[in-house]
Amino acid sequence: MQLIGYWLNRTDKALMGAMNGMLVESGLTRTAWQARNVVRGSAEATGADVDTFRERSTAGLELNELRPAGGVVSGV
Template sequence: MKPIGYWLNRADQALTRHMNGMLAEFGLTRLAWQVLNVVHDGSRATGVVGNGSPAAGDVHDAPGVTDDEVLSVLAANGDAPALAAAIDAVLAGGWAARPAPGRLALTPDGAARLARVAERVGAFRELSMTGISPGEYRTAVSVLERMTANLEPARDPHVATP
């Protein structure tokens, strides 16, 4: 039996390869799609989707999410340059706009297109889960969460923490 790290890498590579292939028709990559989901979820939390004007006050009152929030949420998915490139790609593609400096919000067109992409991603998830029960999936995720918690830098006496 091959170790779990081998299968984690293979699964991530397969997911990325298939997602990138499926998303190419929309002009997206897996990482750009993940950026859009963070922006979408942040826009839902603030109740704003689109190019709304910033509310009175500082940039934190503006709609959407900050670049730093995107980088923080997706830190495990890519390094800062790759995430910055994905942010640039969704801006260039008209998926998102900057309602204020350093903030991202979906454009109305981007929100509509993202809904269409979500349908395709749902079908892809079904394909990737073929033969895997919901219980097996929950167990796999739970085990990986515990392994990650066991290995986070704060728990490793050999890794300096700030």
């Protein structure tokens, strides 16, 4: 019998693979999709809030890639 952590890891990998497969047509990854949803879902979020999120999360790399394309504005 496997520990719960094993099954959570397997589930996460399966979910990541399935989502990356669906998002590939949009040029996104699961992480990029999650980062965009956090930014979009935070109507009151300021640029400073986005910067804080970027600094503290693994999605920060995705947000850094969105910035030059105009997808994220900071310091607002």
